[in-house]
Amino acid sequence: MSDLKPTIPDPFKPEDFKLSEPPPAILYKYMVADRVADVLEGGMVRFTHLLDTNDSFEVRKTFRRFAGPKFLDMMKAAALAAMTPNYIDQQIQRHLAAAGIDLPTALVREILKQQHGMSIEEFMRSQMGGFIDMFASGLDSIKSPEDFLTEIGSILMCFSLSERYDIAAMWAHYGGNHTGVVVAFDTEHPWFKSDKDPAESKLQRIKYLDEQNDELFDDLQAAFSSKATDWAYEREWRMNCAMKQIEKTVDLGADRIHLRSFPPEAVTSVIVGSKASDDTVERVRYVLKRHYPHAKLQRTTPQRMTGSFALEDI
Known part of the structure; x- marks a missing residue:
């Protein structure tokens, strides 16, 4: 992932x-x-x-936070769209090759399904929401909107x-x-x-x-x-x-x-x-x-x- x-x-x-x-x-x-x-x-x-423009409020706080409902929906939709069966098969093959294991992809899929009680696609989707929520909750702590907008104003x-x-x-x-x-x-x-x-x-x-x-x-x-x-x-x-x-x-x-x-x-x-x-x-x-x-x-x-x-x- x-x-x-x-x-x-x-x-x-x-x-x-x-x-x-x-x-x-x-x-x-x-x-x-x-x-x-x-x-x-x-x-x-x-x-x-x-x-430095003639507008004293050219750079101002135009939004309260980076991550809200729209950002979360976009992240989840993009991540789910990227997790195609072909993508997942490629990742399985890559990890198997890195570990020096020679197993058919279909067999690995079946093992994972028995282990988790669902297909690997369903399992990854069930985990994705929590991962994105955790990522989003820390986004504003990386850089505040105020600091971000001031930085953009000094660069652009x-x-x-x-x-x-x-x-x-x-x-x-x-x-x-x-x-x-x-x-x-x-x-x-x-x-x-x-x-x-x-x-x-x-x-x-x-x-x-x-x-x-x-x-x-x-x-x-x-x-x-x-x-x-x-x-x-x-x-x-x-x-x-x-x-x-x-x-x-x-x-x-x-x-x-x-x-x-x-x-x-x-x-x-x-x-x-x-x-x-x-x-x-x-x-x-x-x-x-x-x-x-x-x-x-x-x-x-x-x-x-x-x-x-x-x-x-x-």
């Missing part, structure tokens, strides 16, 4: 979880005009540790994007009060895809909720990829990475900026804000011609009577 590997996610490897549905075709990055040089000319974007780094380019609060907070720009990214570009499975996206949708779940597996997205409802207006998606994927770190003393390059082909357009200066517009135009000739230059204009933004090519 030592090499039985239930096919369930490892709660200590959240990067293995598929936490959300596929992303929209285009996602948007809001930024102030000064970052045109860093991002568009430099070709690099910032990844921020979860503990994120690049944040929004579902929309026309969120007035985002332009106000992140786009220099409409003087900045929004960069549109093609989420189908390989840069956003999983290294293990090119069909899977690395992007994860942020879920917004204030409550705390009972156990980790009540809602994995809430556990690892959520924020309080105060932030729901951001319509955020993220791509996470670890420090080993960072290409450049700028040391500012009290702060460190971690950067990764992105492929120019992933950019579909750059949208300038309605209050962007002529210098900003011309600088973006120049950068697009030089580095992103395929990308559009666009401008948003608030339509005050309809509460919407008009988008036009310029």
Whole structure:
């Protein structure tokens, strides 16, 4: 039984979880005009540790315990599914070979059935529940949810994007009060895809909720990829990475900026804000011609009577 590997996610490897549905075709990055040089000319974007984002409660206790009813059910179902007759026969043969005993598998099965009064499958299933309960009872003692989430927050780094380019609060907070720009990214570009499975996206949708779940597996997205409802207006998606994927770190003393390059082909357009200066517009135009000739230059204009933004090519 030592090499039985239930096919369930490892709660200590959240990067293995598929936490959300596929992303929209285009996602948007809001930024102030000064970052045109860093991002568009430099070709690099910032990844921020979860503990260092502008949300004071970015890392918070989203679940009370690791092992609850859902976790136990998953463990038991996975273990039972793995214990096929073929698997059990292989284990019998392996142990017999290790002991230097030459007996038919069917004979060993019959001996065990007489000894326990049930088939080996029935016996193993009767023991499995107790073993899993014992394992689960000690799971929270290995690492508390608080310690685990703090550790994840200090390790994982994120690049944040929004579902929309026309969120007035985002332009106000992140786009220099409409003087900045929004960069549109093609989420189908390989840069956003999983290294293990090119069909899977690395992007994860942020879920917004204030409550705390009972156990980790009540809602994995809430556990690892959520924020309080105060932030729901951001319509955020993220791509996470670890420090080993960072290409450049700028040391500012009290702060460190971690950067990764992105492929120019992933950019579909750059949208300038309605209050962007002529210098900003011309600088973006120049950068697009030089580095992103395929990308559009666009401008948003608030339509005050309809509460919407008009988008036009310029």
